[in-house]
Amino acid sequence: MKKFSGVAFAIVVSLIATAHVGSPNVLFDGLAGPYPVRVIVRPPDVVPGLAEVIVRVDAADVNHVTLRPVFWRAGASGAPKGDEASRVPGKDRFYTGQLWLMSRGSYSVYVTLAGARGSGTAIVPVNAFATGRLDLPPALGAILVVLGVLLVAGLLTIVRAAAGDSLVPAGQPVDAPARRRANRVMVIAAPVIALAVLGGAKWWNAVDGDYRRTMYRAPSAVPRISVDSTHRTLRLIVRDTAQFRAIFSPVVPDHGKMMHLFLVSTSGMQVFSHLHPIEADSLQFVTELPWAPAGRYLLFGDITLENGMSLTVSDRVDIPAAPGSVVQSDPDDSWDRTVSVTPLAPGAVRSLADGYTLAWAGIATPIESGQPTDLRFVVRDSAGSPVPLHPYLGMAGHAVVLRHDASVFVHLHPMGTIASVSQQVFALRDRGDTTAGGRLQVNDLRPDSMPAMSMSGELSFPYEFPKPGRYRLWVQVKPSQHVLTGVFDVDVR
Amino acid sequence: MAIAIEPGRTFAAATSSAVVAKSSTLWHAYTAVFAAACVMVGVYWDISWHMSIGRDTFWTPAHLVIQAGGLIAGLSSGYVALKTTFRGSEVERNSTVAFWGFRAPLGAWICIWGCGAMLTSAPFDNWWHNAYGLDVKIVSPPHVILALGIYAIVVGALLLTLAEQNRAEGESRRKIALALAATGGLFIMNFALFLTEFSERRGMHSAFFYGVIAATFPFGLTSMARAIKLRWPATAAATSYTLVMIALMWIVEAFPATPKLGPIYQHITHMVALSFPLLIIAPAVAIDVVLRRAGDRYGVTALAPVIALVFLLAFVAVQWPFATFLVYSPIAQGPIFNADNFVYWMNPTYEALTRRFDPTPPNAWPLAARLAVVFAVATGSSFLGLRWGQWMTRVRR
Numbered sequence: 001m002k003k004f005s006g007v008a009f010a011i012v013v014s015l016i017a018t019a020h021v022g023s024p025n026v027l028f029d030g031l032a033g034p035y036p037v038r039v040i041v042r043p044p045d046v047v048p049g050l051a052e053v054i055v056r057v058d059a060a061d062v063n064h065v066t067l068r069p070v071f072w073r074a075g076a077s078g079a080p081k082g083d084e085a086s087r088v089p090g091k092d093r094f095y096t097g098q099l100w101l102m103s104r105g106s107y108s109v110y111v112t113l114a115g116a117r118g119s120g121t122a123i124v125p126v127n128a129f130a131t132g133r134l135d136l137p138p139a140l141g142a143i144l145v146v147l148g149v150l151l152v153a154g155l156l157t158i159v160r161a162a163a164g165d166s167l168v169p170a171g172q173p174v175d176a177p178a179r180r181r182a183n184r185v186m187v188i189a190a191p192v193i194a195l196a197v198l199g200g201a202k203w204w205n206a207v208d209g210d211y212r213r214t215m216y217r218a219p220s221a222v223p224r225i226s227v228d229s230t231h232r233t234l235r236l237i238v239r240d241t242a243q244f245r246a247i248f249s250p251v252v253p254d255h256g257k258m259m260h261l262f263l264v265s266t267s268g269m270q271v272f273s274h275l276h277p278i279e280a281d282s283l284q285f286v287t288e289l290p291w292a293p294a295g296r297y298l299l300f301g302d303i304t305l306e307n308g309m310s311l312t313v314s315d316r317v318d319i320p321a322a323p324g325s326v327v328q329s330d331p332d333d334s335w336d337r338t339v340s341v342t343p344l345a346p347g348a349v350r351s352l353a354d355g356y357t358l359a360w361a362g363i364a365t366p367i368e369s370g371q372p373t374d375l376r377f378v379v380r381d382s383a384g385s386p387v388p389l390h391p392y393l394g395m396a397g398h399a400v401v402l403r404h405d406a407s408v409f410v411h412l413h414p415m416g417t418i419a420s421v422s423q424q425v426f427a428l429r430d431r432g433d434t435t436a437g438g439r440l441q442v443n444d445l446r447p448d449s450m451p452a453m454s455m456s457g458e459l460s461f462p463y464e465f466p467k468p469g470r471y472r473l474w475v476q477v478k479p480s481q482h483v484l485t486g487v488f489d490v491d492v493r
Numbered sequence: 494m495a496i497a498i499e500p501g502r503t504f505a506a507a508t509s510s511a512v513v514a515k516s517s518t519l520w521h522a523y524t525a526v527f528a529a530a531c532v533m534v535g536v537y538w539d540i541s542w543h544m545s546i547g548r549d550t551f552w553t554p555a556h557l558v559i560q561a562g563g564l565i566a567g568l569s570s571g572y573v574a575l576k577t578t579f580r581g582s583e584v585e586r587n588s589t590v591a592f593w594g595f596r597a598p599l600g601a602w603i604c605i606w607g608c609g610a611m612l613t614s615a616p617f618d619n620w621w622h623n624a625y626g627l628d629v630k631i632v633s634p635p636h637v638i639l640a641l642g643i644y645a646i647v648v649g650a651l652l653l654t655l656a657e658q659n660r661a662e663g664e665s666r667r668k669i670a671l672a673l674a675a676t677g678g679l680f681i682m683n684f685a686l687f688l689t690e691f692s693e694r695r696g697m698h699s700a701f702f703y704g705v706i707a708a709t710f711p712f713g714l715t716s717m718a719r720a721i722k723l724r725w726p727a728t729a730a731a732t733s734y735t736l737v738m739i740a741l742m743w744i745v746e747a748f749p750a751t752p753k754l755g756p757i758y759q760h761i762t763h764m765v766a767l768s769f770p771l772l773i774i775a776p777a778v779a780i781d782v783v784l785r786r787a788g789d790r791y792g793v794t795a796l797a798p799v800i801a802l803v804f805l806l807a808f809v810a811v812q813w814p815f816a817t818f819l820v821y822s823p824i825a826q827g828p829i830f831n832a833d834n835f836v837y838w839m840n841p842t843y844e845a846l847t848r849r850f851d852p853t854p855p856n857a858w859p860l861a862a863r864l865a866v867v868f869a870v871a872t873g874s875s876f877l878g879l880r881w882g883q884w885m886t887r888v889r890r
Contacts, residue, residue: 048626074756134624147613165590166599166890
């Protein structure tokens with residue numbers, strides 16, 4: 001535990017974030033009409049760019065899978081005709097395809113399955129941002145330099161010939177004055193061409209600089225804590241960065257909450273809080289801090305915008321000691337203090353309060369990064385039987401994944417990495433309840449977005465770890481009236 | 494055909510030997526013209542493809558036509574260079590220019606250079622797309638290298654034809670001059686295509702638009718006026734540009750197409766063609782008249798401002814009211830004048846902007862200053878065009 005010292009977090013929080021932190025790939029488990037489906041979208045690092053889409057159809061009677069990129073501003077009517085996804089050779093129920101994401105902003109991939117039971121569409125929201133910058137490979141750079149030198153040398157030779165040989169009538173010898181004139185012109189042309197090449201290099205640098213400036217930057221989150229005799233209040237002011245504007249539209253509630261705020265103590269990640277600030281003013285979020293002991297915390301706030309875009313803001317915050325008893329500001333707030341962590345391995349069982357246990361039911365082999373995996377758990381009562389779950393914020397369970405260096409943060413549900421409200425705003429957009437510049441009818445949003453979700457006590461969170469390393473995993477379930485949190489560590493290869 | 498030049502032969506005799514040799518090089522000039530036409534048609538088609546369909550690969554028909562043009566020009570020129578260097582007669586070798594130990598006509602070397610620039614731009618452009626996104630802008634560093642290659646192919650074809658014209662006499666010279674005028678049209682078209690982003694209809698009542706035009710078209714028209722040996726040389730080249738642009742516009746927009754990329758704000762059903770060509774025929778006629786009247790009495794320095802003034806007056810006189818027609822008249826909307834050629838990604842806000850002219854920016858220079866700048870630019874462009882045209886009249890190899 002001690003090795004997860006606060007030092008590791010120093011490198012943390014300004015890392016690239018989109019819907020999550022350091023975890024751009026999107027996984028969705030759910031239904032497309034009558035057909036169960038898993039969709040993985042790997043968005044491009046640059047936009048316009050190609051997103052890779054993988055579809056696993058969990059039904060035998062599906063014949064066709066089509067993929068459409070829908071930009072929120074244009075709606076489905078402004079999307080190109082769908083592309084047929086191709087079957088993955090040797091894997092009958094896997095389909096794959098590539099989609100161009102041409103504009104920066106909020107997209108959804110519409111995955112339509114057609115088969116014996118008709119057709120159905122799953123909406124998978126994706127943020128399209130420039131998040132990476134491609135270096136010029138040295139080999140390509142060398143090739144371009146050689147070709148460039150040849151072109152410049154060729155151009156100088158052409159200039160010399162144009163001023164010399166070419167003006168001499170056919171058959172006449174090229175005399176010395178003509179040669180001197182040609183050389184003189186070439187000498188004059190050389191610096192002009194050199195200036196043009198330098199200008200081109202400067203232009204390239206300018207384009208690169210513009211690109212860097214417009215790369216995605218998570219909005220900033222400025223925390224301020226005020227304390228009096230009965231309150232320890234966190235006010236979080238969210239702002240776009242000076243050079244990148246991500247927040248184009250108002251925040252909408254996801255699972256009925258304007259923000260899902262997670263606090264993790266930097267000293268060994270022992271304290272974990274899942275809070276729900278209210279939006280006291282535009283982009284100003286306020287919550288009480290009831291449980292957290294004084295200390296330094298990492299802060300991750302998930303918000304979803306009216307245009308379907310999900311963003312995570314993050315920062316560090318030093319929380320002072322509570323003056324007395326502070327009452328939680330939202331009944332769905334929850335927390336956990338970890339004195340020991342359960343390694344995620346075959347047979348791992350985590351004891352929860354009230355006699356419940358949370359048992360790992362996933363694969364026996366080590367989890368590999370870059371591969372979709374199911375984080376499966378079973379909630380059992382004291383008699384060892386799986387127990388039905390109460391919905392917690394509309395879901396059978398919530399999971400939070402944090403890499404030990406805090407370079408990866410993601411908030412998962414059994415439906416995957418997406419915010420369910422993003423799906424809803426796209427569906428409402430298509431129904432005509434919103435316009436490109438208009439307002440979403442927020443009353444139409446359902447906090448309980450997955451009525452068909454299994455609440456049997458067997459949970460599965462689909463996820464694709466972005467890189468190897470040790471991750472902390474908090475799994476939150478509600479087998480009784482209380483939210484219980486299991487804490488695991490997982491080593492990803 | 495090999496005729497040895499004997500020491501002491503007269504200039505006229507040597508020239509006439511070269512004329513005898515022309516039949517062996519004319520095919521190459523016409524091949525280069527064909528290649529240049531392929532490239533320009535391909536570029537037009539490709540721009541239209543991006544405006545209409547969006548998604549492309551290396552193997553789209555438009556790309557193939559461009560690449561075919563580049564290869565035809567490069568390979569035919571390479572063949573001529575190798576043949577002239579290793580198998581050519583002394584007369585043939587002495588009708589060409591030297592390049593790193595090889596020999597070929599100047600135009601052939603420019604075509605080969607253009608082919609090389611086009612090939613260089615391919616991996617660069619591919620990386621650029623991966624690094625900064627697909628064709629966010631037409632004018633990007635790799636596209637400039639591609640455009641330089643394309644320019645070079647057209648200029649190479651122009652020079653090969655020009656050298657043939659300058660060597661020929663009588664009716665054959667007239668025929669070659671007509672081919673040269675057609676190539677000159679492609680040369681001017683090059684400017685027009687590259688300036689597409691800077692010559693939108695809604696800007697046609699602004700000093701910026703006329704400044705951009707002044708920087709390029711006087712150069713193209715005056716150089717053609719000097720180089721082409723016809724009675725109305727600039728007019729012939731401008732007519733070639735206009736006919737090619739109109740023909741391509743009417744042909745391209747006849748084909749059905751729907752976008753394969755989104756977001757789609759314009760639900761188009763056919764290929765979107767480039768806008769109606771600029772009315773440069775009028776200033777071309779004016780330039781021809783001025784240069785014919787001037788004869789050889791005036792130098793380039795004296796002529797350049799006169800041509801700049803004439804160009805601007807004639808161009809503004811026709812383009813300004815024509816722009817008003819294009820922007821405001823319902824007759825302009827449709828296949829003939831194509832003033833509703835909205836790309837699929839044009840959102841309604843931007844479309845509304847195309848229905849009026851851009852207002853003058855509040856911080857713009859005074860009108861007199863802007864006009865002075867446009868005139869100065871046109872003068873510089875005319876000066877360079879006249880000088881380049883003079884040089885072209887002297888090209889023999």
